[in-house]
Amino acid sequence: MRKEEHIFNYVVDQFADLQVLRYRVAGFDSLTLQQKKLVYYLSEAALQGRDILFDQNGKYNLQIRRLLETLYVHFTGDRTEEPFLALEVYLKRVWFSNGIHHHYGCDKFVPGFSAEYLKNLILHTDVSLLPLESGETVEAMCDKLFPVIFHPEVMPKRVNQNDGEDLVETSAANYYEGVTQQEAEAFYAAQKAQGDAEHPVMYGMNSRLVKKDGVIQEEVWKVGGLYGKAIEKIIGWLHRAEEVAENDSQRQVIRLLVAFYQTGDLKLFDDYSIQWLKDTASRVDFVNGFIESYGDPLGMKASWESIVNFKDLEATRRTELISSNAQWFEDHSPVNPSFKKERVKGVSAKVITAAMLAGDLYPSSAIGINLPNSNWIRSVHGSKSVTIGNLTDAYNKAARGNGFREEFVYSEAEKELLDNYADLTSDLHTDLHECLGHGSGKLLPGVDPDALKAYGSTIEEARADLFGLYYMADAKLVELGLLPDNEAYKAEYYSYMMNGLMTQLVRIEPGAQIEEAHMRNRQLIARWALEKGRDGQVVEWVKKAGKTFVRINDYVRLRELFGQLLAEIQRIKSEGDFEAARALVENYAVKVDAALHAEVLERYSSLHLAPYKGFVNPVYTPQVDENGEITDVTVLYDEGYTEQMLRYSRDYSNL
Template identity: 35%
Template sequence: MAVGGLLACGAPGGGGSPDPPPADAPAAAEPERQYLLERVDDAAIVQLYADGFSDLPLREKTLIWHLYQAALAGRDIFYDQRYAHNLEMRVVLEELLVHGGALEPSALEEIHRYAKLFWINTGPFNNLTARRFVLHLTPEAFGAAVHAAASGGAGLPLRDGESVDQLVSRLEPLFLDPDVDPIVTNKSPAAGEDLLLASANNLYDGVSMADLADFEERYPLNSRLVKRNGRLHEEVYSIDGRYGAEIAGIVKHLEAAAPYASEPMAVALEALVQWYRTGEPADRREYDIAWVADRESPVDTINGFTEVYMDARGVKGAWEALVFYVNREKTEAIRTLAEHAQWFEDHMPWDPRYRKAGVRGITANAIDVVVEMGDSGPITPIGINLPNDQTVREEHGSKSVSLTNVVEAYDLSRPPAYRAEFTWDAAEDARAERWGAFAGDMTVNMHEVIGHASGQVAEHVGGNPQTFLKEQYSALEEARADLVALYFIADPKLVEIGVVDAEHHEEVILAEYEAYARNAILQLRRVREGSQLEQDHMRNRQMVVHWLIDNTDA
């Protein structure tokens, strides 16, 4: 599971190396790190730093390089999953930028703004609101820009026999009209609307919920479901199926990475390659088991069709890839929670029937991420717990990671005035400044390690609660993990196991409760258009805080 972050990763700047200073020159002062690079509308472009990478052994650096290439190879899969027109739109945008010298300056400036948002959100839909954002040009100005670029030699995505005028007419509504495919994932459609047909993503084609009433999917996670001539077909994501060329590229680099991996990681990579080759659910399960079994490798990757947030049904997996290495200095706290997972399980505030009698194999690490692609980047999570297969979690365990360099960038990119403006008084402001980051880290760690990783489902559910909770499952599962963290952050057990000191525990508790309530209110500022929330982490937090508003005197 992923805890949604709200920043985009900026790449380090390039440039040549300066001449070295004379041998007797005084040491230069360490330049102050820059985190916030740029704002584009309501998005922040933030720099991540991979501290410690230079100290890794050459073997691990080489492994990371191959895994990085595997992540890049799958980038266009998610672009296509998110919206069927994404790849054509991206070609047009990037050709306009390459040939920007031929465009009107005001038009080029607006295209720059829109292109940055397009790259950040992997298409023309806001990551949080799910609503389409548009290019603020007139149809005439858009057409003139495309024609100017074409005259300069732009490689436009023309179909057979298509003219530039016809291309402009075909794509103009996709760039300029907010009412064309307005919502990428619509889990709350208007009365009478179908949630699949009302969603603009490319996980289905012509399929309604009614069509699925008597249809059993063989490949629920890794297929696109299409309706042709009145019949449903699964287009399986595999090396011989849909996205075959991209998957072949991923497999090539995963196989190149294997010789540099530890033995357990090499086994997991081999299982991942096998799943990419066949697409079979049984092979996916074998990969999940092998990945969880690798508990000590200092470098790791997540690569595949994983999270289901983009699917209004909560079934189809969106492709993502992350490459990361363990931050040893920051791992102690999250591992301590994992070591005491059974105690927390035994004290969960629910019916003992749904507590695990024997917690298995929870691996927890603080990590520094090197690259994030697809569903995990540029909009990045701050914590992850996988696999999502409940039977694998119960029988073999899970892995939790806290993305420490993402959390650091998130904290240090926000100006102090942002916090001061929305705290109740000076005491809350001071508490947030001193303990906010620490309390937030603790909550994320507990959300992943003892939240998502906790509990067992009733036997009649068959290991898959989504079957019963349907499109509401993801938001409810995120709420469950949040509430577990909020419940236990006040428990003296945290002092006993040494992750919080007794002197400051009360301040940490208060800082986190204040921050959680404050965040749920402040996140609404990001919803500039529309009146519904589609992002599951936002839905979860609004649900929790609105329950408090409705049922307490807080």
């Protein structure tokens, strides 16, 4: 281990249920000057979009954030008093979640300070510093914001997924205004009926749906439209990035993205996505735009995000080996042949080093990405998958010796499995999930990609996870040299079942159900396998010293169960079987065992750990000569969490 790796401080801050980490951008110094400039320009483009996600997550988020920041920065009293410390934690949570709702669970935070305390701070702050809207009085601002902050019944969930409720009217996400779920679904059904059925755009992806004077219409996110000021700043840095692009293909990617931002034309977004897929030669890569739809209760509208990265050449050999065998994995999948791709096209995969995170990937980030999300593009042109190696490395290093395995893993045999293999198998499962899982299978002709509606995200994540789990135990992985032996896969099986059945519950508040799509997916798989395997005692609950543990008795049979569920999940996806999707999710993925939940929370609390983790970004500084030319770009890791958030609010507030 090199000295700088040994002394690198991964943990930056911890508060509420959150831990903030730092990631290293290993290999940045070895990039060419042109590549360093490209990373810097793309990073600036990423940071310019920060306010977009805050507004997407809730219509009052930006004003609340700015109010809290003003009070925090200009507070002149005792910063050690309990109400102020509670306000500080609340502000840190708002930063972390890009709004007032939990970034993962979607429930609204409960402030640890009173409305009277907040009102007193406001009244003792220079009114010229307060984020008042045009013509707004301090009293009017408080009347508007205080119910949103303090009243539990006002905007309680950012994304509501409760079956039988109007998911649009009961979700606080700022994607709809004045419309019902039925009206929104009818609006986009009409668009689809008039559109290109063979190459459908992702309808509604980049707009807010509103009803004005009784007419339903879209407010498109583009230059001259909604979020136009931030988008113009993004474009400015993209133009600079275009000047130092590595090749013509990458230049064309940037030009098409700019054209999409300028027009809001979803056909241009498809053109951009296809060109981005084709660019596999560039070392530096990026995502910037409206991408994932988990924040929309209907799974259509996309949150803004960005990641700037470059290829980890050594680690990418693993993912390239997987992608080069994509057809073999598709052919040997346990799903019905009519749901398989006859020819897998354009599957590329790589391990990347994240250089900048933004939007819906910051501070909390995915560890793997598979894009684009358009079904027809994936079918015709393929997909690009990435595993974010340096983020996984930061998670692993920060978690060493924290006592989690000692508390929740059943016996020394399972601990030894995890100690020997878990880092490797976790990365490999992510690779299989992103590279092959999301890229596998096909829709039957005429099936609407949005047919599963609110259940679509959970079913898609379950499909990708199951594909990875099924093949983790295949001898092909040992044959390819991806796993060292036939025992290694058991580490991922045990870790997955323990997490899906038990330990992910540390992320749920007492009395709540599971809302987030990835958590629903994991419980669906684990609970289904537990139930279906009871006859052969494949997986079971066991008690030891009064504590509950998961024990796997038959790993081979468990793999067979994963294969059976994969076959059914793929059928549901391929046929667009909404009722079957609803039955699976509602029966296995949503409900929480209250007694088990209470036990898990109690055991976890004794470890003094944070169940959610996120990151601060490095700081890039261009070195400029007397002629104004950039001669180098340096990277530093000395910025704290609060320091970074306040700087971002100061330098990148564009809305």
